[in-house]
Amino acid sequence: MSIVNQPHRLVAAIDFGGSATKVIYALHEQSQTPASLVMASEVIQVFSTRLDCGQAQIVAVCPENRAWVKLGQDCWAVGHFAKRFHAHAGLNQPKFERAIYKTLxxxxxxxxxxxxxxxxxxxxxxxxxxxxxxxxxxxxxQLQIVLNQFQTATGSIEVKLIQFDCQPEGAGIAIHYANAVNGDFAMRQIAIAMIGHRNASVITFNQGMVSVFKSSNLGFIRCLEQIEQQTSGQPPERLLPAVVRWIASKDERAFNAIARSTHYRDEEIQQLVKATQQAKADYIHALLSWLQEAVPDPIDEWIFAGGTTNLIAPDLVDFFGNHISFHASIEVPETVDSSNYRHRLSDVWALFQYACSRHLQHTA
Incomplete structure (x- = not known):
């Protein structure tokens, strides 16, 4: 086959996050100029007639906000488009169950x-x-089967999966850190904790070998759920941006946008502040207790990453002291980070770089 007739090869790394699906991608021949894609995490099965109805109302909208896929007779709306059908993020379901539709x-x-x-x-x-x-x-x-042919808003797509690599959360961070410190990695005990919206996980390395490999449901959603229980009419997706702003600033005005009461607005805002203070303290206590139980051995360095990490960084520093660092000093280039997700892309960005190096080795 001539070079002219060779099919396009796409290299992509994907993180099925609880708050967003995050992807770094590039064509094989353009791997030095990658881009990122961030999609809402909602997925829902819908009737094909509803897809047609929804599409008619969103002409000229970017593809990530009107995505759906069809496998056989089953249709699935994904991301922002799924919100039109009152989809939820599936935070209590295994990630792999929705991974197929998110990938497609x-x-x-x-x-x-x-x-x-x-x-x-x-x-x-x-x-x-x-x-x-x-x-x-x-x-x-499943991907080998469904990628062969699936229907989309613009017709049928046929993708040949030539390489597949699945790693545990934090693997990109671990690979980047190991390469950065070289031989020191095999001489130290390292713990990498990924604290996300849906879950928290930890992997430890003793002399370069994995010794602890655990997950929990202690994502930041647990904090939001407690606030929801102590306030009126405030679901987690509505609370999240306000809570994030309050944690960063301690400014009560962070809750102005979500306060619902007309006559008791100040009282409601105080209730939100109090609930957030208590929920965050309880969440930090539960998370640190779990980490201590999951990793009983002495650790030379804790590396924290994931979307929740920056929110709770001061609490982590107070607890772990000098034995802590964040995101393995990974910096995602601004040219890649078009959604301004910053360190939330660290793991998948490092994984993409590793994938590119492996892909080049296999195709050399």
Whole structure:
């Protein structure tokens, strides 16, 4: 086959986050100029007639906000488009159950962005929590089947999965850190904790070998759920931006946008402040207790990453002192981080770089 006729090869790394699906991608021949894609995490099965109805109302909207996929007779709305059908983020479901639809939707969006033909090749990397890592073979088998042909808003797509690599959450951080410190990695005991919206996980390395590999449900959603129980009419998705602003500033005005009462507004805001203070303290206590139980051995350095880490960084420093660092000093280039997700992309960005190096080795 001549070089001219070789199919396009897409290299992508995906993180099925609880608050957002995050992807770093590039064409194989353009791997030095990657881009990022961030999609809402909602997924819901819908009737095909409802897809047609929804599409008619969102002409000229970017593809990541109108994504759906069809497998056989089953149709799934994904991301922002799924919100039109009152979808939820599935935070209490295993990530792999929705990973297939999120992957297909992301691949379609990327195909639209890069103006790829309907047929192309894919080298895909992804991450799963340690307690779902055993499902990696199932994810690969399903993707091998469904990527062969699936329907989208712009027609059928046929993708050949030429490489698949599934790593536990934090693997990108670990690989980057190990390369940065070189031989020192095998001489120290390192713990990498990923604190996200849906879950928290930890991996420890003793002389370069994995010694602890655990997950819990202690994502930041647990803090928001406690606030929800102590306030009126404030679901987690409504609370999240206000709570984040309050934690960063301690300014009560952070809750102005979500206060619902007309006559008792100040009282409601004080209730939100008090509930947030208590919920955050309880959440930090539960998280630190779990980490101590999960990692009983002495650790030379704790590395924290994930979307929740920056919110609770002062509490982590107070507890771990000098034995702590954040995000393995990974900086995602501004040219890649178009959504300004910053350190929330650290793990998947490092995984993408590792995937590119492996892909080049296999195709050399």
């Amino acid at each position: 939707a992301a691949i379609w969006v990327i195909q639209q962005r890069l103006q790829l033909p309907q047929q192309f090749e894919l080298s895909l990397s992804c991450v799963l929590p340690p307690n779902e890592y055993a499902d990696r073979d199932r994810v690969e088998r």
